[in-house]
Amino acid sequence: MDVRIDEVADLIYRISTFVPDVGPIGFTFNQYLLVDQQSLLFHTGPRAMFPAIVDAINSVTPVQHLRWITFGHVESDECGSMNEFLAIAPESKVAHGAMGCMVSIDDLADRRPVPLANGDVIELGAHRVRHLDTPHVPHGWEARVLYEETTGTLLCGDLFTQLGDGPALATHDIVEAALVAEDVFGATCLTPSTGPTLRALADLAPTTLAVMHGTCFTGDAGSALTSLADAYDARLASSLA
Template structure:
């Protein structure tokens, strides 16, 4: 299993593993992100069976035992399956997530008590600042939320903008169409009246980089990309409602 490492924004590293048998023949990437700072943060842990390879890749960037924060979009194996392996490897690390996830899952699942984050709460990592944003049911799961790294303007989008295939780590070409095509394939998102408005609120952040969990990251007009994705989901909701 090969983990490719790319710096997609200042101090933000994408750790990507291609799994060819998912969404074959194009394959499917599983991405984690390390925010390198005085208190390093890992966003997405990867599933349990990928832990050793991902930990080795992280260790080339910063000592694994020095990891301080672990976060992810929602409770799902590719997002947090190896959470407790990371907690064991990094004695000072703490899971940080929104109140809903902690209440319904993480207070029980995590081997150490998680840090409960309020919507909009900021953690100062030392050189980097990450803001927690509640996004219930976007793209799916009641407990969903995302993180925005304020200094580099990087929005960690979780499953939003999911793309099949193994494209470049970072692109300036729009990823909206590829994300819409993949959504049509998987039907993974929850279509509700709040889906598009929630994504439009993310556009208000004016991110310069979109750090995507599955597929290529985007650099450039992140607000434009988010608005385009919101337009797609708004049309999809209207079609489904009709």
């Protein structure tokens, strides 16, 4: 597998694997490694990618030093290798929202996870990671994002999913590309809560969007979130008309 590593914010690394036979033009699967006194991984990748992702992590910091295993919601590409990471990093813990722990992770994880309330912060050292519940945004009852406060990085999971194999980080608009991917996959839950949830994230005024599938964005990420909210609201209104 062709695995690439890029630093998209201060000591926040995007680990990206391009899979050419997913979707019409291929698809990236990204994990994020926050290197700190207590290093954190956001997304584990599926089990088939585990050896390659471990090699990528080890090129930056020993994988055994991981302390936190995190992800946006329960899907194989987000948490498929959860237990493999718990085994290889013996002091690590899974942390997720209380809802996700209750409905799935308490049973699935080999070590009992740490349930987080909305707004709880994990102190990594130089980084502060805030857990934010986003039920059904983009999908999944237990969906959540993480906001790294010191760098203004929103670890936004499947939000802004894009097709293809673009650069690691861009300053150009990624909303249109996200809407193209939405037309292909139809992965986002369009509900009356979708737009308000995205606008609440925009109010954080993030400066980097760490995207799970596609290119990350740096710049006025709040405006990008607002634009995505507007587009989804328009699609919801059209479907109800």
